[in-house]
Amino acid sequence: MKRIRVLALATYPVAAASTRYRIAQFIEPLRRRQIDIEFASQLDDELFASLYKPRQLRRRLPRLAARTAAHLLDAFRSLEADAVFIQREAMLFGPPLIEWLMTRRLPMILDLDDATWMSFPSPVYGRLASVLKHPSKTNQLIDWASRVTCGSPNIARYVQSRGGRAVVIPTVVDTAKFRPRDGRCGGDVMTIGWIGTHTTYPFLRTLFPLFERLARECPFRLLVVGSGEDRIDIPGLEVINRPWQLDREIADFQSIDIGVYPLGSDEWSLYKAGFKAVQYMAFALPFVMTPAGVCATIGTSGRTHLTADSGDAWYRALKMLLTDETLRQNIGAAGRDHAVQNYDLEGAATTLASVITEVTE
Numbered sequence: 001m002k003r004i005r006v007l008a009l010a011t012y013p014v015a016a017a018s019t020r021y022r023i024a025q026f027i028e029p030l031r032r033r034q035i036d037i038e039f040a041s042q043l044d045d046e047l048f049a050s051l052y053k054p055r056q057l058r059r060r061l062p063r064l065a066a067r068t069a070a071h072l073l074d075a076f077r078s079l080e081a082d083a084v085f086i087q088r089e090a091m092l093f094g095p096p097l098i099e100w101l102m103t104r105r106l107p108m109i110l111d112l113d114d115a116t117w118m119s120f121p122s123p124v125y126g127r128l129a130s131v132l133k134h135p136s137k138t139n140q141l142i143d144w145a146s147r148v149t150c151g152s153p154n155i156a157r158y159v160q161s162r163g164g165r166a167v168v169i170p171t172v173v174d175t176a177k178f179r180p181r182d183g184r185c186g187g188d189v190m191t192i193g194w195i196g197t198h199t200t201y202p203f204l205r206t207l208f209p210l211f212e213r214l215a216r217e218c219p220f221r222l223l224v225v226g227s228g229e230d231r232i233d234i235p236g237l238e239v240i241n242r243p244w245q246l247d248r249e250i251a252d253f254q255s256i257d258i259g260v261y262p263l264g265s266d267e268w269s270l271y272k273a274g275f276k277a278v279q280y281m282a283f284a285l286p287f288v289m290t291p292a293g294v295c296a297t298i299g300t301s302g303r304t305h306l307t308a309d310s311g312d313a314w315y316r317a318l319k320m321l322l323t324d325e326t327l328r329q330n331i332g333a334a335g336r337d338h339a340v341q342n343y344d345l346e347g348a349a350t351t352l353a354s355v356i357t358e359v360t361e
Contacts, residue, residue, distance in 0.1 A: 004360050006356060007038050008087065010087035029346060035356055042091055075101060083356060084106050109149060113152075113171055147358070148164045151275070173282045180284035180285075204227070215234075222239045256283075277295060281305070289306070290309060306320070
């Protein structure tokens with residue numbers, strides 16, 4: 001059987017969750033399926049770490065220019081491949097020049113795990129980011145793609161509404177690596193935890209008054225990872241605020257007793273792929289989630305997790321989990337089983353291999 005060669009391009013390096021879970025973790029499983037992936041990103045780890053810190057990024061503009069030029073050269077290497085795989089977009093800014101050049105010669109698979117066609121002000125760069133990112137290019141990429149792999153059915157429906165050929169591949173984890181910890185590790189005080197990014201941190205902030213109220217009745221600490229904030233203070237509550245680090249990812253999840261996954265009711269939230277829920281379930285963590293968009297269809301509320309769509313509902317759900325050990329254990333175990341059966345890496349790799357084989361044939 002002839003091996004298939006694919007050039008995978010993304011804006012962000014492996015440190016970014018979208019790159020890590022939508023490309024990098026598939027390289028070895030696809031290799032076993034006769035598909036060789038060569039990956040290149042526009043930003044390296046240093047640029048990615050400074051992306052949302054304007055002062056740091058300005059000092060690195062020469063480095064950004066050099067990386068961008070190198071990325072353009074990466075695109076020309078695609079002429080030796082059988083297909084090109086684009087995670088969201090090949091370049092952080094500007095029109096889809098690289099994609100246009102490559103699709104003149106090769107079939108393209110576009111991967112979407114967020115509603116990147118939507119334009120909204122950046123919390124760091126404001127409306128300037130919307131102009132530079134050229135958000136309308138997502139629709140162009142959908143039109144040019146031979147297939148679009150989608151992180152959720154909602155994204156797939158949008159792709160299909162434009163005439164695109166969508167295949168749903170949820171964002172998954174390697175459940176052999178993402179495993180529950182052995183026993184509790186936090187002593188007598190339980191830990192409610194959230195791991196995310198600066199873009200989703202505002203959703204967590206909406207829960208702060210509730211946490212303050214809850215802490216007066218049930219002792220717990222709050223772990224926040226990846227907020228982008230230097231300091232987080234909630235009266236009457238111990239808050240552990242950490243920057244996200246790749247080498248701590250599994251340890252951070254395993255230090256949580258109860259997870260929270262708040263979302264908004266805006267259109268962007270409706271297209272979220274629900275990956276945080278998958279991660280919580282893989283670690284057998286009981287969690288509370290806003291039932292927005294695809295998150296309303298993940299698992300079974302009351303069995304694999306709890307849902308809440310108001311402040312009072314969040315308060316009741318978290319209090320139940322804090323005070324009922326049996327409930328925590330049962331929900332965690334059911335969530336773990338659900339993740340293994342429905343969100344495991346090998347199953348997703350088989351689907352992705354089929355997509356790649358079809359477009360190259």
